[in-house]
Amino acid sequence: xxxxxxxxxxxxNDAVTQGLNDALVAxxxxxxxxIECVTNLKGPFGIExxxxxxxxxxxxLNVITQRNDASSFVIACYSDPGIDxxxxxxxxxxxxxxxxxVLMALSRGDQFGVLAIGISSVKRHTKYMRKxxxxxxxxxxxxxxxxVEETVSGTQTFDKLLFTGGQLVDDGADVVILGCAGLxxxxxxxxxxxxxxxxxxxxxxxxxxxxxxxxxxxxx
Numbered sequence: 001x002x003x004x005x006x007x008x009x010x011x012x013n014d015a016v017t018q019g020l021n022d023a024l025v026a027x028x029x030x031x032x033x034x035i036e037c038v039t040n041l042k043g044p045f046g047i048e049x050x051x052x053x054x055x056x057x058x059x060x061l062n063v064i065t066q067r068n069d070a071s072s073f074v075i076a077c078y079s080d081p082g083i084d085x086x087x088x089x090x091x092x093x094x095x096x097x098x099x100x101x102v103l104m105a106l107s108r109g110d111q112f113g114v115l116a117i118g119i120s121s122v123k124r125h126t127k128y129m130r131k132x133x134x135x136x137x138x139x140x141x142x143x144x145x146x147x148v149e150e151t152v153s154g155t156q157t158f159d160k161l162l163f164t165g166g167q168l169v170d171d172g173a174d175v176v177i178l179g180c181a182g183l184x185x186x187x188x189x190x191x192x193x194x195x196x197x198x199x200x201x202x203x204x205x206x207x208x209x210x211x212x213x214x215x216x217x218x219x220x
Contacts, residue, residue, distance in 0.1 A: 002216070003069040004034040005209045007202065009181065010056040010077045012043045015152045016182045020076055020202055023184035027206050033071050033213050035206060038063065046148025047077050049120045057082030064090050072209040074100075076181045076202050078116075079124055093212055098125065100208055101177045101201025102134055108197045109175035113168030114141035115161060116179040117151055125179065139173040151182035158186050165194050177201060 007024070009017045017039045024035050040063075043056045060082050064073055072093045075083060080096030087094045105112035116122050122141045129135050144151075144160045151157055161183070165176050177199045178187060184200045191198035 002033055002071040002213060004036045005072050005074065005206060005213070006063065006067050006070045007035060007037040007074040007076050007206065008040065008060055008063055009037060010040045010043050010060055010075065010081060011045060011047050011052075011148060012039060012041050013045050013148060013152065013182075014039055016076075016148065019152060019182055019184050023187070023200060023203055024206055027203070027210055029210070032210065037076075047079065047081070048118055048148060050124055053077070053079045053081045053124065057085060060086060061089065064094070071213055074202065074205045074209060076205075078179045078181060078201060079121070080128065093209065095205040095209055097181060097201035097205045098128055098179075099132065100205035101179075101199050102129065102132065102138075104199050104201075104204035104207075105175040105177050105197075106134065106137060108199070109173075111137055111139045111172055112175040112177055112199075113139045113165075113171060113173030114177045114179045115164055115168070115183070116141050116143045117146050117148060117182075119143045119145070121179065139168065139171050141179065142167055148180065148182050151180050157183075158189065161186055161190050162193055165190060165198070169194055169196055175199060 020037045040059045044052045074095045080098045083096040187200040
């Protein structure tokens, strides 16, 4: 059997990593690759600005160089920090959750909206989506004005998701993307409440990695 899918949480918040584990239980298929979520213990507690995002790139690269057993890597931060550098050194596919989440959204609807944790994230994500050439399909990105810690443990997080997600739907979004890895546990309830597809980008990335694994296995 091929090696594991390594899901890298670039921040040092173990609660985020546990949330990733919980969101990916259904992807642990019998006979499939193990999905291993790892925490960057040297990273910031949350990635909330450009400096945070840039600071974790060396640690992500270090994981990729050390884990020669991996069948693929997923960068579980909705900025895809260092993805081009990671792909330049990796012998296996590297998936970013922003890129994967957007590609999944484009397959589910005509126009998507993004729920960002803070206003400082919006400009960073917009620049990336411009690079991807998908801004025409993005109805907008609205900030929740939360910290990464609050996305995991905040008691008002779902209420903010519902209110702000409803604004995106009113704006014309027929798909909503959760713009932070720490929001995964709210996906299903939010989807039922908004009555539009809600994309957890880490699930989208791991789904792509798993599909590649299965396609490769079928050739052997």
